[in-house]
Amino acid sequence: MDPRQLLRLIGLASFAPALRPLSRFQTNTPDVEIELTAAPGEVSIQPGAPTRVWKFTGRVLRGPATTLETIPGSYLGPVIRLRKGQRVRIRFHNRLPEPSIVHWHGLDVPDVADGHPRLAVEGGRDYVYDFEVINRAGTYWYHPHPHMRTGAQVYQGLAGLLLVSDAEEDALGLPAGNGELLCVLQDRRIDKQNQFEYAAGGMGMAAMMQTMNGWIGDTVLVNGRSGPATDVDRRTYRVRILNGSNARIYKLAWSDGTPLTIIGGDGGLLERARTAQALTLAPGQRADMLLDLSGHAAGSTVELRSLAYPAEAVGRAGMMAETSPLPQGAAITLMTLKVSGTVGTRVRLPERLSAPVPLWAVRTDAPVRRVALQFRQMNWLMNGRTFEMDTVAADETVAAGATQVWELVNETNPMGMAMAHPIHIHGRQFRILSRSGAETNPLNEGFSDGAPTDTVLVLPGQTVRLQVTFSQLPGLYLYHCHILEHEDMGMMRNFRITGRA
Ligand code: C2O
Ligand code: CU
Ligand code: CU
Numbered sequence: 001m002d003p004r005q006l007l008r009l010i011g012l013a014s015f016a017p018a019l020r021p022l023s024r025f026q027t028n029t030p031d032v033e034i035e036l037t038a039a040p041g042e043v044s045i046q047p048g049a050p051t052r053v054w055k056f057t058g059r060v061l062r063g064p065a066t067t068l069e070t071i072p073g074s075y076l077g078p079v080i081r082l083r084k085g086q087r088v089r090i091r092f093h094n095r096l097p098e099p100s101i102v103h104w105h106g107l108d109v110p111d112v113a114d115g116h117p118r119l120a121v122e123g124g125r126d127y128v129y130d131f132e133v134i135n136r137a138g139t140y141w142y143h144p145h146p147h148m149r150t151g152a153q154v155y156q157g158l159a160g161l162l163l164v165s166d167a168e169e170d171a172l173g174l175p176a177g178n179g180e181l182l183c184v185l186q187d188r189r190i191d192k193q194n195q196f197e198y199a200a201g202g203m204g205m206a207a208m209m210q211t212m213n214g215w216i217g218d219t220v221l222v223n224g225r226s227g228p229a230t231d232v233d234r235r236t237y238r239v240r241i242l243n244g245s246n247a248r249i250y251k252l253a254w255s256d257g258t259p260l261t262i263i264g265g266d267g268g269l270l271e272r273a274r275t276a277q278a279l280t281l282a283p284g285q286r287a288d289m290l291l292d293l294s295g296h297a298a299g300s301t302v303e304l305r306s307l308a309y310p311a312e313a314v315g316r317a318g319m320m321a322e323t324s325p326l327p328q329g330a331a332i333t334l335m336t337l338k339v340s341g342t343v344g345t346r347v348r349l350p351e352r353l354s355a356p357v358p359l360w361a362v363r364t365d366a367p368v369r370r371v372a373l374q375f376r377q378m379n380w381l382m383n384g385r386t387f388e389m390d391t392v393a394a395d396e397t398v399a400a401g402a403t404q405v406w407e408l409v410n411e412t413n414p415m416g417m418a419m420a421h422p423i424h425i426h427g428r429q430f431r432i433l434s435r436s437g438a439e440t441n442p443l444n445e446g447f448s449d450g451a452p453t454d455t456v457l458v459l460p461g462q463t464v465r466l467q468v469t470f471s472q473l474p475g476l477y478l479y480h481c482h483i484l485e486h487e488d489m490g491m492m493r494n495f496r497i498t499g500r501a
Contacts, residue, residue, distance in 0.1 A: 030089040030130065032063035032082065036102065038144065038158055039095035043075045046226065049194045051075075053157035054096060056142075061091070074224035076184055077160025080142065082133050084166035090129040097123050099146050100153060104162060105284065106140035106266055106454045107131070108427045111475025111497075117147035118389050118476075135429075136357075137169035138268035139240045139286040147389065148201070151215065151246050151484030155198045157224075159184070159244045169269065172350050175238040175290075179345070181230070183241045183304070183335060185281075187217030187248045187326070200246075200485045212317035212378065213419070214247025214283075214483040216324045220306075222335045229336040234294050235344025238263075239304075241287040246484040249314060249328060249420065249457070251446050252287065253278045255303035261349065264288030265451030267429030269353040278307055280446030282422035282457035284482035287448075290349060298341035306332040309442040315419040315460040317375060359469045360431045360452060366467060368405045369395060373421050373458060373481075375413045379489065380421075380481065386490035392476070396495040403469040405433065410458045418460035421491070422482040429454050430468035438462035455482055470497050 036058045042050040056077025058068045063086075068078040082088060094100045099122050103115030109131040112119065121127045140162040144153040161182060189197040199207040200215045210216070222228050243250060254260065259275040266286050273290070281287055296302065308331035326332070374381045385393070398404065406425075412418040420443065429452035438444050438459035447457070458464045471477075480492030 028087065030062065031086045032067055033061040033089040033091070034067060034080070035059045035061055035091045035093065036077070037093040037095055038100055038102075040097075041075070043073060043224065045221070045224065046190065046194055051190070051194050051196060053196070054153060055157050056160055071223055075157035076224050077142070077158065079160060079182065080162040082162065082164050084133050084136060084164060086133045088129070088131055088133060092127045092129065094121050094123055094125055094127070096153075098149065099123065100144045100149070100158075101127060101146055102129075102142055103145040103426075104140065104142050105424075106135065106138065106429070107162070108134050108471050108473065110473050111477060114426060114475075114477060115145040116476060116478060117145055120146040133164055135164050136268045137164050137166040138264065138266065139163060139242065139288055141242050141244065141286070143244070147387075148488045151200055151488045152198055154244070154484055155188070155196060155215065155246055159186070161242060163240075168354055172353065173347065175236050175345070175347055179235060179237055181237050181239045183222050183239065184224075184244045185220060185222060185241065185250060185334060186244045187220045189217045190219055201488065209318050211485045211489065212380075214485050216247055216326070216328060217245075218324055218326045220248075220326075220332050220334055227333065227336070229338055231340055232293055232337045233340055233342040233344040234296060234298070236294065236347040237291045239289045239291050241281065241289070243281045243283050243285050245283050247283060249283070249443065250281045250306040250332075250334075251278050251309055251443065252281055253305050253307050254291070255305050255333075258291075258302070261290040261292075262287065262448050262451075263290055263353055265448060266454045267452035270451050271352065271354055271356055273349055273353060274448065274450065276446070276448060278446045279448055280443045280457060282420070282455065282482065283484070284422050284424050284455040285453070285457070290347070292346065293337070293339055294343070294346040296339045298339060300339045302337045302339070303333050304335045304337070306334060313420070313441050313443045313459070315417070317378075317417055317419060357452065360467070362431070362433065363403050363467060366403045366405045368407055370407045370409060373408060373410045373423070375417050375419070380486045380491035382491060382493055385493060387480075387492040388494070390476075390494070392494045392496040396493060398470050398495060398497055400472045400474055400497050400499060401470060403467065406466050406468060408456070408458045408464045408466070410460055410462050412461055419483075420457055420459045421486065422455050422457045423479065424455040424482045425468060425479045426477040427471050427473075428468050430456075430466045432456055433465040433467055436463050473497065474499055
């Protein structure tokens with residue numbers, strides 16, 4: 001018997017990775033080695049008492065010093081900048097009072113480096129990740145992934161951006177350095193003592209309903225600050241946005257009516273830019289845009305906003321009315337850009353942003369797998385199943401490199417209840433083939449489905465068909481709803497990639 005199997009039988013599965021043979025990098029020197037520590041800390045968010053948070057801090061042990069960029073005064077973890085082809089080692093130190101593990105959202109990594117909850121380590125322990133960056137340039141991110149505690153840990157502050165660059169992107173000469181605005185959107189409920197309130201999973205009807213609907217805050221923080229104003233020059237900016245919220249869905253737009261120039265999504269650049277009046281961004285998703293301020297007058301302002309939409313567009317799990325003063329769909333000014341007199345570089349939008357990625361060519365022969373998103377007995381399920389730590393059903397087993405079409409069907413239960421679910425598949429950038437249903441839902445018009453993506457929002461009553469080509473790296477991975485309370489409640493499943501077919 002495989003010793004891993006034996007350990008699983010006696011309930012010691014979490015020690016199993018120690019028995020794995022060394023990966024081919026552990027014997028080699030990595031190109032980049034960093035230390036990432038999760039620990040309690042304090043930051044000042046509003047006037048008055050500091051806010052107690054949990055926070056990632058990092059240190060570069062080997063490789064370019066620019067690999068980590070700390071965001072001053074923020075609870076967010078350092079921005080990790082990696083390059084395609086780099087061999088990376090990350091030494092994670094868990095200094096929290098509970099188990100944790102880190103997941104690199106969007107990256108195609110070996111399963112032992114993917115942050116599956118079965119790999120969580122106790123507070124005081126470490127976990128070493130070794131992987132090669134095989135993803136192309138894009139806006140990825142990282143956050144904890146322990147079983148039933150992902151929502152709470154992200155909410156306490158544990159999250160950060162992970163940006164990958166490559167030669168194809170370099171050649172475009174997109175704005176970089178000061179020309180790049182990074183925005184992480186997260187809503188929080190902040191009490192009178194300036195502390196984050198989070199009662200998901202707690203007792204009582206109100207807490208239960210908020211858990212089932214997803215935890216909504218009453219203040220939106222951008223990079224950990226509330227309603228920030230940023231001085232900008234008259235030049236072109238690259239604006240990269242992460243929705244790092246537990247449950248809030250934004251419908252992004254510029255306040256002056258300038259259309260959004262979308263150049264990419266979760267998994268890197270589009271082939272060609274497209275413009276849109278608004279962009280629906282669900283939890284877990286990223287947007288990559290250009291903003292040309294060269295024609296704006298000195299002294300003018302532009303706001304990044306979330307446009308109003310009716311809360312019913314998201315749906316809900318119960319009959320109870322929304323209790324948040326800033327419900328889903330509230331109009332929000334996220335960030336104000338104040339245009340200075342300084343004239344900077346105007347970057348012409350490249351005609352072609354990236355070459356077509358062969359993996360996304362439509363394959364009409366791909367087998368179709370139906371995944372129903374359901375609400376039953378006060379629980380969010382996929383195909384009638386809830387999360388099981390080590391279990392994989394037959395239909396959740398795929399050969400390395402295989403291509404499938406997943407048909408995500410968002411069902412309405414007999415009580416008329418359904419919610420929008422951002423469904424995320426680990427380690428994959430997939431292609432959205434079609435949507436049907438929910439055509440009149442105001443969030444539907446904000447979708448930008450042309451970009452490679454790892455998280456797709458499926459509206460109540462909607463069916464999304466996506467084409468996914470699985471990793472060449474065998475092992476146990478996850479797919480789940482990225483409303484973190486839904487994920488923690490068990491709207492998550494494993495899939496196993498077996499050796500090549
Ligand atoms: Cu961003 Cu499994 O998650
Ligand atoms: Cu992920
Ligand atoms: Cu969900």
